[in-house]
Amino acid sequence: MSWNTFGRLLRVTTFGESHGPAIGAVVDGCPPGIPLKEADIQPWLDKRRPGQSRHTTQRREPDRVKILSGVFRDDIITEQVTTGAPIGLLIENVDQRSKDYSAIRDKFRPGHADYTYEAKYGLRDYRGGGRSSARETAMRVAAGAVARKIIPQVEIRAALVQMGPHRINWDNWSWAEVDNNPFFCPDAEAAKVWENYLDSLRKAGDSVGAVVEVIATGAPAGWGAPLFARLDQDIAAALMSIPAAKGVEIGAGFRAAELTGSENADEIYIHDGQARFTKNNSGGVLGGISSGQDIVARMAVKPTSSILAPRRTITRSGEETEIVTKGRHDPCVGIRAVPVAEAMMALVLADQFLMHRAQTGRG
């Protein structure tokens, strides 16, 4: 991982600002011969796309991805496949609403990266958040769609499990329900509560945090490594690299701090000739290496700091002032973080699959 590149062997480099002509990504290191067309990527982008309900920002972007390179078909290879060359992906920015940015040009929005960008770089592209815009995550979703094709044996799904103070009831979990509500909520009951809660927040011009849970099913035992190529370390880095993420946990996570050793360790037995575990406090990772169980991670997302209430802040020239962040914003950015978390998990797992294959010769 360096600057704008994620991954060791499957390497994704993203570029582009919210208000430039386009955003893009290069997915490098993809194995050859994998079927890949734009229609494999677009559905994941559509899931992430804003403006699909009143609960997300009303910025409207078609987010049409183009594959610029790295794929091939001809008269003989009629299904388009990857060639092993880098896959260039591009999405043109369409809805670059020309507006007056002078307010945020001169003031630092609290909770945003304005102050730190300026401290680091001496300047910043303030239009639409520039590089820190949630828009960048579209390219992660596109790259993640490629990653999924590399490890088709693994199913990667995420859901929102907490919105503000309201958690789901895990006993109600239904993957089918996730697509039935605008929150990626696996608990129909909770979804109703959230709907009212979010409506009231939106009316108040406020926002709220959330927790995303991402689960990967089907990864074999053996992916990861003991020290600095740990699977759980990579997942933590991947999820924490998502804008607004403030916490990451694997399996029992912070709850593990409260457990005794006799409560925590997942016992092992044999079922149908296979090793099985009595529960999954480990979250599918032991000693940095996958155990064959579901890989389970959660990410805490903070509320967006773009709210209607005026906040104290300072100007670029160091004077105290107030700011109100108007515009098209998500009252709960955690919702749209769900497909992004899936994508980052897919990127980690595909990379670890390649690392494992490199060292051991097995998949």
Place this chain on the structure above:
Amino acid sequence: MSWNTFGRLLRVTTFGESHGPAIGAVVDGCPPGIPLKEADIQPWLDKRRPGQSRHTTQRREPDRVKILSGVFRDDIITEQVTTGAPIGLLIENVDQRSKDYSAIRDKFRPGHADYTYEAKYGLRDYRGGGRSSARETAMRVAAGAVARKIIPQVEIRAALVQMGPHRINWDNWSWAEVDNNPFFCPDAEAAKVWENYLDSLRKAGDSVGAVVEVIATGAPAGWGAPLFARLDQDIAAALMSIPAAKGVEIGAGFRAAELTGSENADEIYIHDGQARFTKNNSGGVLGGISSGQDIVARMAVKPTSSILAPRRTITRSGEETEIVTKGRHDPCVGIRAVPVAEAMMALVLADQFLMHRAQTGRG
């Protein structure tokens, strides 16, 4: 980060098993001219060393570090300094108690890496946990001591803030107290509670999880980067790479999920001509870049799975059985994770300092 190397510009590579002749590390990329002698490293190792109270494993290792390379002094440069060459560090293993490992050779300890190592590599060095031994963390502490010398303006301290169900009272926080009890506990009241709690656990042959909080003071605004060299991402990776870590959070962390935008964002004002923040929910990181506030992270540590109660497990040949993990173990490995968390934070910050200096020419 790759296999056993951590960092981009300040790169630490560790090697060695618990029961081999020695463990070691190479610290590469260190700036030249920095005063460094073994006495700068040893005190941090002494903090981590086991066997200093009844609350940690009774394995007794002097953990004497030797600097093998990368430093220089002569008649003119009388204070030993770094040369810019890689710094080789070595600790000889002394207490390699010769014992019978046949039980863990043939059985997988639940909650340990035994099963996943075997699944990945087809074999494992089971003596003392091999590469997954907590002993490896001694080299991180040694490397972290070097990192501290690179950024002397930053003070990095950690403490245990939760043991099992018992949290400290943050209002009681005293750094002075941290060295007054065997738990690195900043709350004298909590320390008393923990002492009794841990005694009872140890007698029961059980163990418990914990939460470590690490705080870095003095880092300027500007370290980090927006995407995949984020400061918070690096901290998450660094802490999650510590054995037994199951969760990581920055600033308000998982609590941020419960907050509204109006509650969460730290407002900005001017004090003594400097930007100040009304609180520190961000944990000192905005948009992946340090804000100049204290950098605050927490890590959840699971209980060690080595306990006296028999647990169900399977043998290497796939038969169901039971195992009891005897031996010298920490009832709360979170305690000894405290100096390790400090070291990993130091490594991240020194690396980010160099990255920032590279890109911007400023420190």
Place this chain on the structure above:
Amino acid sequence: MSWNTFGRLLRVTTFGESHGPAIGAVVDGCPPGIPLKEADIQPWLDKRRPGQSRHTTQRREPDRVKILSGVFRDDIITEQVTTGAPIGLLIENVDQRSKDYSAIRDKFRPGHADYTYEAKYGLRDYRGGGRSSARETAMRVAAGAVARKIIPQVEIRAALVQMGPHRINWDNWSWAEVDNNPFFCPDAEAAKVWENYLDSLRKAGDSVGAVVEVIATGAPAGWGAPLFARLDQDIAAALMSIPAAKGVEIGAGFRAAELTGSENADEIYIHDGQARFTKNNSGGVLGGISSGQDIVARMAVKPTSSILAPRRTITRSGEETEIVTKGRHDPCVGIRAVPVAEAMMALVLADQFLMHRAQTGRG
């Protein structure tokens, strides 16, 4: 360096095939605040562009570069500058002549990558050479133009010093002459010889190799490192990564093998208070680190294997056959390698400048 990314801190990732919709690059790690507009890049691309004389391929591409991201200007910052974000660069492919590729689809062209791509990937994009097309080097030239802006104190120039058996006379060297002939030849006499020689080769449908010399002036002493971040190692890797390169040398290069120690070492003296060297057999690099002298490297370029004479080869299905490679080809690809060699040198030096600044705090 990995897959399609070059550099450690200044990282260039290229993508795109000859006959896809576009080729592109991401230049990551660029310092902020550097003036950069398309007009800074285009002239270097124009130098490399084919079809400018009868001596290069008649493929005609305008090679118009677009900057997609990483730059900024507004009412206050009126000169467009870099922001520190990744710089996306794109060139649309225009002249994708639709033609019949069935000959090279089924046969491996000797001396080309056809056989090895197929052996590695199991398939290949044979249209226009796919990823191995010289077209990819346009993006290196574009990225190199960015690199030059990072180290404006360094002037990087290259020239063709040998075409087939005909070498220049180094005593005739004139940088002014380099732009006066279609060969980037610094020796007016040699240019005349080459013109006739190349005309005869083109008529014969043959091609020829060449040697490029690249010289960087103005780099201070101190860039590079002793072992695996050596400046000369990086230059060797950079030049050898150019398609058709078969050899690289620094300073006296292979001639150094013939010299005695008393002949070879450049003695040091003082001139105007500065260290000077009596000659430059070292090529400006001592122990992997720049000495402040001109950095001098040479690269041998093989003749293109696309010639009119029929050659023995085999088909994909393993049958012996013959092939004639028709089409628009360079009789001496070494000519167009000149701006590419400059670009790669610029990328190496800008990266090493950042590495040096990281470790030592000096530029």
Place this chain on the structure above:
Amino acid sequence: MSWNTFGRLLRVTTFGESHGPAIGAVVDGCPPGIPLKEADIQPWLDKRRPGQSRHTTQRREPDRVKILSGVFRDDIITEQVTTGAPIGLLIENVDQRSKDYSAIRDKFRPGHADYTYEAKYGLRDYRGGGRSSARETAMRVAAGAVARKIIPQVEIRAALVQMGPHRINWDNWSWAEVDNNPFFCPDAEAAKVWENYLDSLRKAGDSVGAVVEVIATGAPAGWGAPLFARLDQDIAAALMSIPAAKGVEIGAGFRAAELTGSENADEIYIHDGQARFTKNNSGGVLGGISSGQDIVARMAVKPTSSILAPRRTITRSGEETEIVTKGRHDPCVGIRAVPVAEAMMALVLADQFLMHRAQTGRG
């Protein structure tokens, strides 16, 4: 490659100075289950060891390597094998002759790294050359021995093919002869010429350059990649990273510049059902990827600058002076570069084998 680490997946990090307590290396990313004991490494070190004839430096070091980690054996696995953990290697420095270094402390030896180290780091460890000592290459040879075990199907051999102005006759090439003379010379005739030549140089207190040729037999078609993981690029970087290397070439190398396309390209035919090439101007690499032919590279080594004739130089304080470099030196360092070149080729190939297996699933 960064600072002191070489390789992407098989990663070697070296440390240690000539006159410190020890030199060492960490070989990381090695596949598990590979038989490895010290006796597999020692013979290669013995080949490189100085003091075995009058033609190399008389410094006498036993160069006994110790494996500190990453291997395992027990009652069941009785042949020691790698575990997949990092392999720590250590050689203690024995012959650290205590002598007066004041001459080179204050003066820069022309042709050495003294001036550039001082320019970069502001200080240098001048004892025995510190990090730039040829002694560092012992660790590369040790690491290369591990690499060989990863790709046992590949035989890697090198020879000296030119000493000063005296080249071998390639028609006389005999691998058997290489071990019959103290020069690793494959041509018995040339060896006699060299012996007299080197005796006269040594008596004159002078030194001379050389060319090493390294050949890898048995690598399959498919290792390498088109752009920045090119096999030829990696070989160039690997060989150029050896101290005193000034040039690198693959296959026809610089001679390719003189050839026409009709002369250069190796035609392809079928023999015993396998693709064969009529000659090997490509040096076994096409488009950055191995072709299955022998991989052939050459490296030019400059003469050591440590000679008895006084040379002009300057002091650290910038005054002109003279220097004579006494001590134990190799009149032709190219001789001892032979096993080092083999080791670097082995490291490149083993790394590329792992990279290829990662991306394609094949070996």
